[in-house]
Amino acid sequence: MVDELIEKADIKSLENKLGVHFEDKNLLRQAVTHKSFPNENKKLNIKDNERLEFLGDSVLGLAISTYLFNKCENSPEGELAKTKAILVSSETLAEKARKLDLNKNLLLGRGEEITGGRERESILADSTEAIFGALYLEKGFVEAKSFIISLFKKDINKVLSGEYEKDYKTLLQETVQKDSDKTPQYQVIEELGPDHNKKFVVEVELADDKLGKGRGSSKKKAEQKAARKALENLDIYAEE
Template sequence: MEDIMLKAGIYQLEEKLKIEFNDKSLLLKAITHKSFPNENPDLSLNNNERLEFLGDSVLGLSIATKIFEDYGEMPEGGLAKMRAILVSSVTLARKARDIELSGHLLLGRGEEMTGGRKRDSILADALEAIFGAIYLDQGFEKAKRFINDFFDEDIELVKTGEYNKDFKTVLQEYVQQNSDKRPEYKIIEELGPDHNKEFKMEVLLNGERLGKGSGSTKKGAEQKAAKSALINLGEIEGRDGG
């Protein structure tokens, strides 16, 4: 079992999640796609489908409680729309990529060869399974706090209508049409104490700065830098305030 945990990078994943599991086999199960035990029956591993079922409910209740409490004036329709966006497979896959979850997944060889590691549905299901694993390992309150922190910036972006404006993806697609290189994001400066950080970020292509931006999280600063780059490139309208 230890060899499989090392193969999946369980300890590194715990560091990314900032959670130490009491029962690490739960986290291992959460990242095990059904194709892996099917091809490796001798390992006696269970897949993540049951945990994904549980994590879906933990996620939904956590998000619903958070937005219900934070947005007391919002009508039911608005709350339902926010929740639908936040718990969608597209959002979950995006969040999974933010923590590079794909590198930890246990997939069968066939699934691996057909691009399963990049598939939205597999990434989303694994992330929901992780929520279920946290709930079983540490209880609902800890799982809810983790989910609320994990989605904190996303919730605010959905509320302001900015969430679907994924400037990093738009910039990536633009660059791919014109170059075989990838945009590179670098931190210029970190300001403030740990509980109130501000990150200043720049985005580069072939060593040339395309744009810069700042935010309270690294991901937020990257989005601002990507938006700045798109403005500078003439792809979107706006003022580069980076």
């Protein structure tokens, strides 16, 4: 029963997908172990991935920052920070988790499994960073950086060429939650035009502070524009 529970994480399959051989298999298994699993299986004495996620966050940041610093020699600090913010967002990291089949090999508690934790963005993003932490401990920074840059290369090129579709709502939420536990709230404050050509005006607020407005042909587009304006007002993004 114990082996059956733990082997829900297919380590050999993970190694093949990563293209990396781990001498310490437990390290790789820990990277895909959500805290809910050991909480529900205390007798297994298995560690969750939170410490590896903490380490991997720094490894990812340094790898991306170093690459951008060397590649974009004429870019100011602000531009580098914008590019990095997109690349290390939860949305992008969750996408990488799916690409690496981490979602299929997570060790989750029964409660998280039932409530869709295997596809939850925050869990997937954390597991990706935990993998980076495990790679760093197993192979060192040079190899971990090489893996990360290879994984993000297409995204980096898209961002630098202006082709990347920025998720401003995600960026805004992650920005404000660094210093606050509050979440930006979006409200339609005006609807313009006939039904077949309606425009929506959305305002985003944080607590009682109005951060920005946006207009679009759909509520979703208006929210994105409002989030972008908020980022500009917070000096995170400059007008393009």
